[in-house]
Amino acid sequence: MPENRAVATDPQGMTPKTGRFFEDFRLGETLVHATPRTVTEGDASLYIALTGARHPLYCAAPAARQFGFRQQPLDDLLAFHIAFGKTVPDISVNAVANLGYADVQFLAPVYPGDTLTTQSEVIGLKQNSNGRTGIVYVLSRAHNQVQQPVLSWVRWVMVRKHDTAAPAPTPVIPDLPREVPPAALPGLDELDGSRFDPLLTGSDRRWEDYSPGERINHPAGMTIDPSDHTLATKLYQNTARVHFDQLAMQDSPMRQRLVYGGHVISICRALSYDGLENALLIRAINGGTHVNPTFAGDTIYCWSEILERWALPGRTDLGALRLRLVGLKNCPPSALASSHQGQTTDGGYHDAVVLDLDYSVIMPRHQ
């Protein structure tokens, strides 16, 4: 038992740096994020335990190899969450809000044993008119241990100013693509959809069998418990305080810890399996927003809408679907005709909507 020692320093002590404020960001600068991470089969098992994911290319090694992967890759979203987590201490620890994602590209498979690093470039800055906050746009890229790019994405966050007297930067708002176009969907060269076996998923519903405008109410719901979401977020080494510190959060308007939005995306993706069994791979997230907060105890449901059906240049084995994934809390999708409050689409979102995600998946085609 150590004895007590008088401490000579100031009682408040030295406070470590805790992330950047709005005035600390410079247009064009590159931030190399800390904590490279070697991903493993252990992460993959945990991801299944945390989400119930069943997409076969991420849980059945022979199916993955048959499809053209060197070995069983990590779930696209697991890789994304780990790569994303690294950006939090530098980008969003002082964020007031995560405003959106765009142009998320899944460039190459991430395999157990790979080591991920992430860096971010500041591509836009705009101080808000209140002078107390600003919006930071960053383009983040994750690489593996041989410097191959595996993921890239843009996000924008509202960040507090620490020194409100700091001068406002010249506003720069980047021109962001509304979507990753089908010809640019990455990471498909080595894959062979003709080898897909519908016994893997129990469904032979393929790309041609879905039509734009169709809506699928996924039947399953999943209640989020306190440990699940914090385990997930710690696994991703995401350090955002709102997810972990109940004492701090009980004085916030939410009065409780917030579930990491990425966990909600993963839960919805897993729930969407029933009805979209053969949406084998995610290749892009075109945009997304966390409409309302999710808390432990909420039961998550979702519906999907087919936005577009895209043929892929030169491919008869695989096609792409652009999907809208609407996550709901404590409300099954059959209870809501629209994600919006009123009968028109002009109103705000229903309180039950937690996620509105626009993303692109790859499906096998009938041959």
Place this chain on the structure above:
Amino acid sequence: MPENRAVATDPQGMTPKTGRFFEDFRLGETLVHATPRTVTEGDASLYIALTGARHPLYCAAPAARQFGFRQQPLDDLLAFHIAFGKTVPDISVNAVANLGYADVQFLAPVYPGDTLTTQSEVIGLKQNSNGRTGIVYVLSRAHNQVQQPVLSWVRWVMVRKHDTAAPAPTPVIPDLPREVPPAALPGLDELDGSRFDPLLTGSDRRWEDYSPGERINHPAGMTIDPSDHTLATKLYQNTARVHFDQLAMQDSPMRQRLVYGGHVISICRALSYDGLENALLIRAINGGTHVNPTFAGDTIYCWSEILERWALPGRTDLGALRLRLVGLKNCPPSALASSHQGQTTDGGYHDAVVLDLDYSVIMPRHQ
């Protein structure tokens, strides 16, 4: 952020198929279940974290190899739960009740890296007199990636009819063995019990030291928390709604999510280590029933009874014990003289009893 899009389809959307009803089953048909699963060391670590399991052949690679395994195998019950989970979407998603198990055989070790697939044959059907439900008997078999059978079991479930006007099938009730006889206990050929070292478990109590009729009150209890059991059940990719969807369950008579019965079996097996330290392997489950539901917050205890002590043909190194494992909730085993309510064995079960399992284990013999 994706814009809202008008959706042309019916507000209720397309509902994906959600499993079979009683009238969908045909005697003799074979269902090939989806979601092959490659099991890993990550699953094994999670299983220890979820149950506290300590049986040495599943957590100490040198002990496993010494005993004759090629490498450290997965816990028998972990392999069973993963193989079993695959049957849920096809067999029991619309089940009213899981009525029983029989003839569960652990045919071959499952190693990290193996990929499990499961198929089921319908071996019995009997419509209930109410005309609204029926009993389905299935024989399920799991294989590894080289098509070696690793597990087989029979279970029977009560399933709702969707179309109550559908004709009743000719009743067929399969003739099920009351036990897997000792001469048929599988998967022992390559094992050498003479190499067992009692330092592995801290107990030299072996096969000869247990007598039929003996009861062992295992001292430890374990409280089940919300995330534990849902993490376990998601790890097994078991999709039964009763375990996950609190919103749906709060309108059920139980008013809350039900703990997967297999998790209760695993907890009891882990708790039974103290007193049955050298019950190294499970080779059969002769029968079992989940007597009462278990919920998050319940503290699980158990007792074991030695039902039979079986010599194994031609083996002086190993013997088998047929055991009864009685799981209790919120009641230590010393408080109950019998699993039944009254002084006789004719009454119903005590409310505290959650599990009554009849299974066969392998123990080293004194040489």
Place this chain on the structure above:
Amino acid sequence: MPENRAVATDPQGMTPKTGRFFEDFRLGETLVHATPRTVTEGDASLYIALTGARHPLYCAAPAARQFGFRQQPLDDLLAFHIAFGKTVPDISVNAVANLGYADVQFLAPVYPGDTLTTQSEVIGLKQNSNGRTGIVYVLSRAHNQVQQPVLSWVRWVMVRKHDTAAPAPTPVIPDLPREVPPAALPGLDELDGSRFDPLLTGSDRRWEDYSPGERINHPAGMTIDPSDHTLATKLYQNTARVHFDQLAMQDSPMRQRLVYGGHVISICRALSYDGLENALLIRAINGGTHVNPTFAGDTIYCWSEILERWALPGRTDLGALRLRLVGLKNCPPSALASSHQGQTTDGGYHDAVVLDLDYSVIMPRHQ
């Protein structure tokens, strides 16, 4: 479904042995603990999920190899908790209190695939004057599968007597070192701090930049949920009833399960990353005490004090810091000027203090 069987034995049954009482310990005896454990990448992933740990040598294989490790080792504390867990059934199952640790040495890295075994020597015994309890001092050593020592530590626990009439042993209190001196800090020979890259942690604050007397208030807090701490403690196969059995604990003065103290150490170590990013390795725990109990729902914070800055003989690449790590519950460190109640250091600890740990870490030096 097994039939009910009349059980011939006493209704209370045979109770398995449940650990040693004070009078069962003999000075000088060696206890070989059960349950050897092969550690894996799955354990490492779980450890990150359970604690949010970010120290790079345990999560980035290239960084670990660059630094001189053969491969990515397990987190020092993960290895310690697993090795420690094995001692519980023999040493502390009947403990009234864990009184302290001393001379904890991290002798060699533990790699995925290694198998840990632990044995303990009784090095001190002293019956308390009440005649109902006594203090047992044990020196425990963990080895890997090639019998290389990887960890050693002393702890002392207060254990109940079962037979209060048993004679008191001759009191022997071992002479324990107040610290592991810098020249004796183990396991550094193969490491090369000159290869440290500050991009790994985002901080170039190194050994020379810390001064004795300095205090660091780590900014992050982490709330412990019910499943997290029981998952951790089960992963370590630590069987102490106080962590698991809510039914038994509700009649204790605490009225609830106690969080394993080692989990609190791990949480504090992970939280201390912000401000001590380059405290890459723990090489010794000089002493420590769990001042107050931690329960699920508590939010943990911590501060660190630099106790000593030690050069290492013959090393210009690495130096050691002796640190005090004070863990707090439901109270940020900025709110407490001292760990003690009054203005002097003579009073008792504040109720918010849960941990007071004195340990030694290795940091890279500026070259």
